[in-house]
Amino acid sequence: MSNVRFGPAGRPINFKGNAKDACTYIKEEGLEAYEYQATYGVKISKQSAIELKQDSEDNDVLVSMHAPYYINLSSNKDDVIERSIQRLIQAAKASEWMGAYRTVFHPGFYTNYTSNEAMDRCKNAIKQIMDKLEVLGVENYYFAPETTGKRSQLGNLDEIIEICRSFDHFEPTVDFAHVYARSRGKINKREDYNQIFQKLEDELGIKSLHSHFTHIEYTDAGERKHHKLLDDNYGPPLQPFIEEIAECGWNITVICESPLIDQDALVMKKMYSQFLANKKKI
Incomplete structure (x- = not known):
């Protein structure tokens, strides 16, 4: 039986308090996970982070953390890479304070590089990050590079696996909407989800996963816009995803990134619970 948790990407829609108190609200809603959003900079104080923990x-x-969006470890500008390194160091420190089990980030863009060249620049930047964190004595963190939704970005599933295979303190984040958008809609049934889990297990030897899910609109270039889960005009399909995570035997955290972050997380949890209940009746 899988151990599955659902939660929002950021503060619940109707929550008016401080981030350090968000978990109480999330628990009362019936959810079990929270991705703290540091998307525009790591601004939380050490004391507030400790209280959040x-x-x-x-x-x-x-708790997980989404590191700032302004990260590009494969940039063709060295100053951009240096600022990205500093932002991820700040994120790792804050993650340790708040007890975040994953620190999610987008690796970068190809710009004028080939995939291999962009990967080499990204890995070189990560080596610098790891060295600096060791000097600072930061140990309790796990970076979680995320599958990216635009075809111009470094971060397809194979590239995320390669990054995670290359470093300690790294585990993947699979954003299933991004995989769907980047592949132009090639997740359509349960077997498609199963292939992703099997690939992760075969290549990384893992049976636990941090993930994102929403419905998404895409173009030939990839991701365009997130949509509500009850909007059936967009994918990836939710029901086969729920069935797969319920039966695959993995420990999975599902962070909802739809416009209705906590409300749609509850939609997913309800569907998951109903599927398990129906199984027991058979």
Whole structure:
């Protein structure tokens, strides 16, 4: 039986308090995970982060962090890479304070590089990050590079696997909407999800996964816009995803990135619970 948690990407829609108290609200909603958003910079204080950690532990809500969007470890500009390195160092430090089990980030863009060249630049930047964190004594973190939604970005599934295979303190984030958009809609049935899990297990030897899910609109270039889960005009399909995570035997955290972050996370949890209940009746 899988251990599956659902939660929002950021503060719940109707939550008016401080981020350090968000886990209490999330628990009361019936959810079990929270992805703190540092998308425009790591601004949380050490004290607030420590209080967030305590709140998460008191409520058994699993915390992750999304590092700033302005990260490009494969840039053709060295100053951009240096700022990206500093942002990820800040994110790792704050993740340690708040007890975040994953620090999610987007690796970068190809720009004028080939995939291999962009990967080499990314890996070189990561080596610098790891060296600096060791000097700073930061140890309790796991970077989680995310599958990216635009075809101009470094971060297809194979590239994320390659990054995670190359470094300690790295585990993947699979954004299933991004995989769907980047492949121009090639996730259509449960077997398509199963192939992703099997590939991760075969190549990384893992049976746990941090993930993102929403419905998404895409163009030939990839990701365009996130949509609500009950909008059936867009994919990837939700029901076969729920069935796969319920039966695959993995420990999975599903962070909802739809416009209705916590409300749609509850939609997913309800569907998941109903599927398990129906199984027991058979």
